[in-house]
Amino acid sequence: MSDDRIKMAHGAGGSLMRDLIGDVFVRGGGDDPDVVGPEAMEDGGAVRVGDRWLVTTADAHVVAPAFFPGGDIGRLAVCGTVNDLAMMGATAPLGLTITVVVEEGYGRDDLRRIQASIDAACAEAGTRVLAGDTKVMGKGEVDGVVLSSAGFGFADRLVRDRGMRAGDRVIITGSIGDHGLAVMSARHDLGLGDQLQSDVAPLNTLVARLMEAVGDDLVGLKDATRGGVSAVLHELADKNGAGVVLDDVALPISDAARAAGELLGVDPLVVANEGKAVVIVRPGAVEAALAALRADPLGRDAAAIGEVIADHAGRVIVDTGFGRRLLAEPRGEPLPRIC
Amino acid sequence: MSAPQVDRLQFRDPVRARALLDRLRALTADRVDRPVTLMHVCGTHEQAIARFGLRSVLPPGLDLVMGPGCPVCVTSAAEIDAAVDLTRRGVRVATYGDMIRVPGTTLSLADAQAEGGRVELVYGVDQAVELARAEPETPLVFFATGFETTAVTTAAALLAGPPDNFFVYSAHKYVPPAMEVVAAMPDTRVEGFLAAGHAATITGFDLFEPMARAWGKPIVIMGFEPLDILAALVRAVELVISGTPTVENLFPRCVTGPGNGRALGALWQVFELTRGHWRGIADLDAADLDLRPEFARWDARVRFDLPRQLGDGDDTAACPVCPPQQRCGDILVGNARPDDCPLFGRACTPDSPVGASMVSSEGMCRIWFQYGGRPELGP
Amino acid sequence: MCLGVPGKVVSVDGFIAQVDFWGVTRQVRLELCDADVEVGDYVLNHVGYAIRRIPPEEVEETLALYDELLEAAAKGDGVDLLAADMRGELDATGGGGS
Known part of the structure; x- marks a missing residue:
């Protein structure tokens, strides 16, 4: 059925969401060299201020349940915003705004817990909330609590996502799939114990180390949130007219995420991460990038996982060690399956 | 030496895999013009084959097709419609994640949920029972899909005595009759079968013996790891080439001759076989699993008056959502490949599926769309 | 058609076992298992039920x-x-x- 109504899948990252944004929200623009606007479809926007760039980003956060193993919606809001700024090269966020939309009847204690998480995450990321807003909606008009955030910071050098070419290498800053599988397990009450933990974390310090170590050899940087590593790589492959080959054996996946993926029939490559970035570097910079990442606790498990190729533009291919297959581009929220 | 370990990684050894592939290539070298055609009947097999990239390295002398092995794909649209209708009658409907997005005649359970219906995704029947217990005033119907492997768990839950507000809407299906239908097709190219290892864990392999004899075609029980798959393919091709219509068990760590007696006991205590409609294929005799009358108090078909609807005979080309040119039926029985269908990847995609085989994560069309039967990716 | 995943039994209480799937532990029911299981045994899990004790x-x-x-x-x-x-x-x- 193709009607004009928005479906859940339009919000799940991947091609449907990109189509929607291109169709409705982003019309034209892109002709001012001193501005990066929404038409670029990057993690944030930027305007040139003197010899620097002022980077900004906006983000809305809905997660069920709001408290999940390894984090909660407050930590998610701060980290998501900080990470979007960092992915553009703004690794010292000057400040955030947070809007809280809360459902009538919601518990004050839960709001306190969320605020405590916001404060703690800000401290970790070295930033602060500068302004906020609170709205209450009627019972059933919103599901519990929704946060909306914005952030801003300066970047000396903007990291764009259109500099990737054949021969470049793909690095992931750590284990894949933890957040999405932890939330899925909690949401559907799948009883997978507490070994599965969200990876939600601010990546700005890690990115600063990386930028310092590899400089201009860093040619792509994206946090692998909705749609996971797969969505990010498809987006990069699409924007750069290149293909990507992933080495299945090299993918860092925690035992818990691997086991959960097998049990639920869900590929860790297509579920969200909230503390991991896909890094594209020139081939000569791989070792320096990995060394810089691994020196930081958040990049301890960083690994080189693939290569950019000229063929198969827009596609991501997985070399399984047995043969090759296409990596599915995520379409809609993955659901646990039994078949 | 330490005690033996059951580690699936042992069955992902690329060195052995390459050796088995070489063997497969050599065996089929003179069949490139007329490939040895084997049929598996299991979406999880297709998933595993795709996920490990095996399709890209299978030799050209082997054609591996998938038969009616996706319980989601063959669940009749009328039954999905009935489940959607239940949500409108104030009933909670619980089902597996696989089933949530599959469209009935017009709506899926996901659509019903968007309309405000109460649809619960569960990982197992136990979770559905718990959901019913937690809200005893509201009837909860477990829309039970899957083959015998899954049906035995539904049986166990009923034998354990669920609460009075818990009901089972059984869309469970039984695989062996569907294999018979495919084998009996006059124009079938299939020379040998690969039986699904997890279903055979329940049923055992003895029941395949008379089939292999009657059809004159070998049946090999296949597991799900790369080595399991490749070894079973090698053995099946050997049996086809030597003209030996026997049953061989290449998944002995899980499958035995008589099968799992306890599970079979539960299955036949709770269920009986009845004629049912397999979407895109036909009405099949003794291929659907209905609750026995002793379990009528938990039977949603009885409680909510949901009669079993049959199509009229063979509706291969008349799947409720299918335009005439769509080849769902042919694909489901292995007579066509997804890319033979004019709608595949064009009018029919995962975003706007036309047939169930494109919706279900283990539908052949969906798997091909995502992973591809794509030799061009090969090294 | 049926996802089956092997795991190792870490505890048994009547018909309920806790099973480690090399990373996550989940409850698995035992009444359908073809043989009695003990701690340390391997079982094949399908939708929360052990359907086979896998002899190593x-x-x-x-x-x-x-x-x-x-x-x-x-x-x-x-x-x-x-x-x-x-x-x-x-x-x-x-x-x-x-």
């Missing part, structure tokens, strides 16, 4: 069976089906059914 020696036997297929092929029908280096690799990795 059967795993070794399965691997040995696969190697037999290859060995029979190598000796068999006059075709050199296994490249010599492949054979060597197999031997080097202990592929003979250790």
Whole structure:
């Protein structure tokens, strides 16, 4: 059925969401060299201020349940915003705004817990909330609590996502799939114990180390949130007219995420991460990038996982060690399956 | 030496895999013009084959097709419609994640949920029972899909005595009759079968013996790891080439001759076989699993008056959502490949599926769309 | 058609076991299992039920069976089906059914 109504899948990252944004929200623009606007479809926007760039980003956060193993919606809001700024090269966020939309009847204690998480995450990321807003909606008009955030910071050098070419290498800053599988397990009450933990974390310090170590050899940087590593790589492959080959054996996946993926029939490559970035570097910079990442606790498990190729533009291919297959581009929220 | 370990990684050894592939290539070298055609009947097999990239390295002398092995794909649209209708009658409907997005005649359970219906995704029947217990005033119907492997768990839950507000809407299906239908097709190219290892864990392999004899075609029980798959393919091709219509068990760590007696006991205590409609294929005799009358108090078909609807005979080309040119039926029985269908990847995609085989994560069309039967990716 | 995942039993309480799937532990019901299980046994899980106790020696036997297929092929029908280096690799990795 193709009607004009928005479906859940339009919000799940991947091609449907990109189509929607291109169709409705982003019309034209892109002709001012001193501005990066929404038409670029990057993690944030930027305007040139003197010899620097002022980077900004906006983000809305809905997660069920709001408290999940390894984090909660407050930590998610701060980290998501900080990470979007960092992915553009703004690794010292000057400040955030947070809007809280809360459902009538919601518990004050839960709001306190969320605020405590916001404060703690800000401290970790070295930033602060500068302004906020609170709205209450009627019972059933919103599901519990929704946060909306914005952030801003300066970047000396903007990291764009259109500099990737054949021969470049793909690095992931750590284990894949933890957040999405932890939330899925909690949401559907799948009883997978507490070994599965969200990876939600601010990546700005890690990115600063990386930028310092590899400089201009860093040619792509994206946090692998909705749609996971797969969505990010498809987006990069699409924007750069290149293909990507992933080495299945090299993918860092925690035992818990691997086991959960097998049990639920869900590929860790297509579920969200909230503390991991896909890094594209020139081939000569791989070792320096990995060394810089691994020196930081958040990049301890960083690994080189693939290569950019000229063929198969827009596609991501997985070399399984047995043969090759296409990596599915995520379409809609993955659901646990039994078949 | 330490005690033996059951580690699936042992069955992902690329060195052995390459050796088995070489063997497969050599065996089929003179069949490139007329490939040895084997049929598996299991979406999880297709998933595993795709996920490990095996399709890209299978030799050209082997054609591996998938038969009616996706319980989601063959669940009749009328039954999905009935489940959607239940949500409108104030009933909670619980089902597996696989089933949530599959469209009935017009709506899926996901659509019903968007309309405000109460649809619960569960990982197992136990979770559905718990959901019913937690809200005893509201009837909860477990829309039970899957083959015998899954049906035995539904049986166990009923034998354990669920609460009075818990009901089972059984869309469970039984695989062996569907294999018979495919084998009996006059124009079938299939020379040998690969039986699904997890279903055979329940049923055992003895029941395949008379089939292999009657059809004159070998049946090999296949597991799900790369080595399991490749070894079973090698053995099946050997049996086809030597003209030996026997049953061989290449998944002995899980499958035995008589099968799992306890599970079979539960299955036949709770269920009986009845004629049912397999979407895109036909009405099949003794291929659907209905609750026995002793379990009528938990039977949603009885409680909510949901009669079993049959199509009229063979509706291969008349799947409720299918335009005439769509080849769902042919694909489901292995007579066509997804890319033979004019709608595949064009009018029919995962975003706007036309047939169930494109919706279900283990539908052949969906798997091909995502992973591809794509030799061009090969090294 | 049916996802089945093997795991190792870490505790048993009546018909309920906790099973470790190499990373996550989940409750699994035992009433359908073909044999009684004890802590340390391996079971095949489908939708929260153990449907088979996997005898570890059967795993070794399965691997040995696969190697037999290859060995029979190598000796068999006059075709050199296994490249010599492949054979060597197999031997080097202990592929003979250790």
